[in-house]
Amino acid sequence: MTVSASLLATAAVLCAVGGILMLTRPLTRILLGAVIAGNGINLFILSATGTAGREPLLYGVDLARVTDPLPQAIALTAIVITLATTAFLLAMAYRGHQLTGTDEVHDDLEDRRIVLRAEVLDERDELRARFRADGDRSAEARRAYRDERRRLRARLRADRALQARGRNATGDLWHDVLGADPEDYAKSAEDPQGPGPDAQNPGDTG
Amino acid sequence: MNALVPLPVLLPLCATGLSLAFGTRLKRFQRFISVAVLTAVLGLSVALMIAADRNGPLSVHLGDFAPPLGITLVADRLSGLMLTVSSAITLCVLVYSLGQGMADRDEETPVAVFHPAYLILVAGVSCTFLAGDLVNLYVGFEIMLVASFVLLTLGGTGPRIRAGSTYVIISLFSSMLFLTAIAMTYAATGTANFAQLAERLGGLPLGVQTLIQAMLLTVFAIKAAVFPLAAWLPDSYPTAPAPVTAVFAGLLTKVGVYCMLRTETLLFPGNRLGDLLMAAALASMIIGILGAVAQTDLKRLLSFTLISHIGYMVFGIGLATRQAYGGAIVYVVHHITVQTTLFLVAGLIERRSGTTELTRIGGIARAAPALAVLFFVPAMNLAGIPPLSGFIGKLGLMRAGVADGGVWAWILVAGATATSLLTLYVMAKVWNLAFWRAAPPGQAAAGTVLESDDDSDDDDAEGGPDRMAGTGDEGVRVRHQPAGLAVAATLHGHAVTTTSVLPRPMTWATAAAVALGLSFTVFAGPLTSYTDRAAAELLARTPYTQEVLGR
Numbered sequence: 001m002t003v004s005a006s007l008l009a010t011a012a013v014l015c016a017v018g019g020i021l022m023l024t025r026p027l028t029r030i031l032l033g034a035v036i037a038g039n040g041i042n043l044f045i046l047s048a049t050g051t052a053g054r055e056p057l058l059y060g061v062d063l064a065r066v067t068d069p070l071p072q073a074i075a076l077t078a079i080v081i082t083l084a085t086t087a088f089l090l091a092m093a094y095r096g097h098q099l100t101g102t103d104e105v106h107d108d109l110e111d112r113r114i115v116l117r118a119e120v121l122d123e124r125d126e127l128r129a130r131f132r133a134d135g136d137r138s139a140e141a142r143r144a145y146r147d148e149r150r151r152l153r154a155r156l157r158a159d160r161a162l163q164a165r166g167r168n169a170t171g172d173l174w175h176d177v178l179g180a181d182p183e184d185y186a187k188s189a190e191d192p193q194g195p196g197p198d199a200q201n202p203g204d205t206g
Numbered sequence: 207m208n209a210l211v212p213l214p215v216l217l218p219l220c221a222t223g224l225s226l227a228f229g230t231r232l233k234r235f236q237r238f239i240s241v242a243v244l245t246a247v248l249g250l251s252v253a254l255m256i257a258a259d260r261n262g263p264l265s266v267h268l269g270d271f272a273p274p275l276g277i278t279l280v281a282d283r284l285s286g287l288m289l290t291v292s293s294a295i296t297l298c299v300l301v302y303s304l305g306q307g308m309a310d311r312d313e314e315t316p317v318a319v320f321h322p323a324y325l326i327l328v329a330g331v332s333c334t335f336l337a338g339d340l341v342n343l344y345v346g347f348e349i350m351l352v353a354s355f356v357l358l359t360l361g362g363t364g365p366r367i368r369a370g371s372t373y374v375i376i377s378l379f380s381s382m383l384f385l386t387a388i389a390m391t392y393a394a395t396g397t398a399n400f401a402q403l404a405e406r407l408g409g410l411p412l413g414v415q416t417l418i419q420a421m422l423l424t425v426f427a428i429k430a431a432v433f434p435l436a437a438w439l440p441d442s443y444p445t446a447p448a449p450v451t452a453v454f455a456g457l458l459t460k461v462g463v464y465c466m467l468r469t470e471t472l473l474f475p476g477n478r479l480g481d482l483l484m485a486a487a488l489a490s491m492i493i494g495i496l497g498a499v500a501q502t503d504l505k506r507l508l509s510f511t512l513i514s515h516i517g518y519m520v521f522g523i524g525l526a527t528r529q530a531y532g533g534a535i536v537y538v539v540h541h542i543t544v545q546t547t548l549f550l551v552a553g554l555i556e557r558r559s560g561t562t563e564l565t566r567i568g569g570i571a572r573a574a575p576a577l578a579v580l581f582f583v584p585a586m587n588l589a590g591i592p593p594l595s596g597f598i599g600k601l602g603l604m605r606a607g608v609a610d611g612g613v614w615a616w617i618l619v620a621g622a623t624a625t626s627l628l629t630l631y632v633m634a635k636v637w638n639l640a641f642w643r644a645a646p647p648g649q650a651a652a653g654t655v656l657e658s659d660d661d662s663d664d665d666d667a668e669g670g671p672d673r674m675a676g677t678g679d680e681g682v683r684v685r686h687q688p689a690g691l692a693v694a695a696t697l698h699g700h701a702v703t704t705t706s707v708l709p710r711p712m713t714w715a716t717a718a719a720v721a722l723g724l725s726f727t728v729f730a731g732p733l734t735s736y737t738d739r740a741a742a743e744l745l746a747r748t749p750y751t752q753e754v755l756g757r
Contacts, residue, residue, distance in 0.1 A: 092367060
């Protein structure tokens with residue numbers, strides 16, 4: 001079986017482009033990636049027929065020389081299915097945009113919480129080690145240490161509050177309707193005494 | 207009799223049309239159609255199972271096209287059994303969701319999309335069980351997936367959209383992989399029909415065979431949530447409505463296991479990747495159950511036990527002896543039933559106490575003894591306490607492992623035992639927290655607690671909540687809400703209002719599922735002899751190919 005090299009090359013390029021797009025975060029890009037990669041795979045399926053045969057006329061053509069129709073049928077089925085999935089993904093991207101202001105796929109809340117927690121615990125340990133090593137037990141140093149630790153706790157708490165709100169979907173209606181970024185939620189929940197959680201929170205950008 | 211084979215797919219599809227046409231006006235008619243059709247499918251499946259057991263596999267070539275061109279549907283012992291169990295379970299879950307819908311007055315919502323989507327899901331599942339060629343299997347998968355997308359994001363609330371996007375993307379990816387595998391198979395052999403592939407794949411170079419096998423196994427492992435490919439599952443299942451999670455957990459992953467069983471026996475005999483499968487099985491078992499140990503939310507915890515117990519079935523497939531296949535099939539049947547039941551009970555618990563977060567509930571054994579019994583039986587069944595079907599399945603698998611005697615087999619037997627004990631520990635933990643201890647002070651009536659009372663990072667002297675507004679550490683706060691209003695949990699994403707009297711259809715449907723799980727114990731003899739015959743048929747391969755190719 002010989003296969004057209006240009007067909008294969010096109011298919012490979014399309015799949016690569018689609019794969020790269022699917023690795024990004026916004027749903028619309030993932031959607032484009034899915035469509036492009038889907039087309040690439042359809043070309044792969046078509047290349048399974050081998051060399052192009054004669055035109056499928058009823059008379060005057062040796063039936064054995066006609067192109068195999070089955071891969072075309074499979075590709076058609078795949079195209080229809082991709083269409084349906086694309087429509088659904090579009091609707092979902094729009095709904096996600098309506099709800100959160102972005103169409104990005106967010107991290108699993110538990111994962112994010114674990115990461116943030118590990119980060120905060122690390123930083124706290126470091127802080128404690130520095131405080132112990134310093135040997136400076138003045139009220140000033142102690143207060144600075146306590147403030148630092150309070151800042152760390154505030155980060156965890158702000159994140160938890162954000163999560164709880166996301167879980168209940170009872171955030172600020174204004175933001176729900178207009179579409180705010182997750183950062184805005186954090187800002188609106190900001191504690192007037194402590195520093196804002198979004199300033200140091202790497203979870204929001206990640 | 208052969209003409210009955212396509213009906214489990216066609217009936218739900220036709221009923222979907224009726225349901226869409228009349229559903230928005232005639233709610234009762236819609237409910238009646240769904241129940242009637244699923245009952246009919248159950249009857250048909252039993253008939254197919256018995257016929258396939260007595261007279262060998264049944265097959266039908268749709269449109270009367272010969273194998274490489276036409277769509278072939280085949281019902282043999284394995285698919286007959288899977289169809290029967292799946293339709294029994296889908297019927298239970300349907301009745302449960304009807305109860306939930308009526309209790310929540312969901313009929314007032316404008317679009318009644320649940321019933322059509324559910325029927326399409328059933329059609330897709332039946333289609334994958336009956337598919338006689340790779341392309342039809344792919345189509346069955348897609349039917350099932352598109353329906354599951356709709357069901358998973360019912361109501362379109364924030365968490366469901368977030369969880370749904372992960373699920374949709376991973377499903378899309380696995381579909382693409384599957385299509386590529388189909389293209390490769392077709393290019394190599396010139397057919398997609400299972401029976402013809404069984405004859406032609408053996409003649410291919412070993413590398414090509416292994417490549418195709420590995421591609422297909424990867425696709426099915428994503429569907430079945432085998433360990434390295436399972437991260438999507440605990441992320442996406444728990445946010446869906448309880449009946450939806452139940453049917454997904456019970457059926458969709460087992461569809462992947464079924465496809466593995468089918469392709470490993472029919473297309474790739476000789477068990478070349480057995481060691482790899484067993485390593486994956488061990489990893490799923492151990493990592494899954496350790497994940498479950500760490501969880502405090504009941505639904506997430508159950509999702510992790512699901513991953514862990516998929517390992518048992520993959521273990522059976524990796525061993526590839528007649529005994530092992532028989533044990534794996536028993537385990538599939540047992541696990542479909544038990545996992546679905548546990549998720550249904552989780553839905554009932556949510557309805558009783560407003561949440562499934564174990565740190566915030568307690569005292570259910572006293573408050574609702576019936577619910578406690580409904581949980582206790584399947585929980586013990588999952589852990590594999592002797593007279594129950596979990597024990598029978600595990601025993602069959604471990605005996606096969608010991609009989610095999612290889613190093614991997616012994617490691618897996620040890621791993622399976624450890625997993626089983628850890629499952630018992632997890633279930634005991636749930637039982638102690640949710641049922642046995644006294645109700646924690648913040649439960650239901652006191653209003654909604656925003657976050658768990660996990661303050662272990664809070665090690666300063668004063669202790670207790672800081673009462674700083676907006677930081678999430680305000681302590682228990684009574685909101686201006688009806689008592690016990692909690693996280694969205696109904697079909698359409700409204701908040702659940704807790705009740706002390708559970709809706710009767712939901713309880714009865716759960717009880718029916720529990721009874722089905724118990725019936726596997728009562729009829730253990732016929733069941734195991736049936737699965738043994740099914741395993742023998744799978745290994746023989748000739749009954750299947752002869753029936754399809756007519757030789």
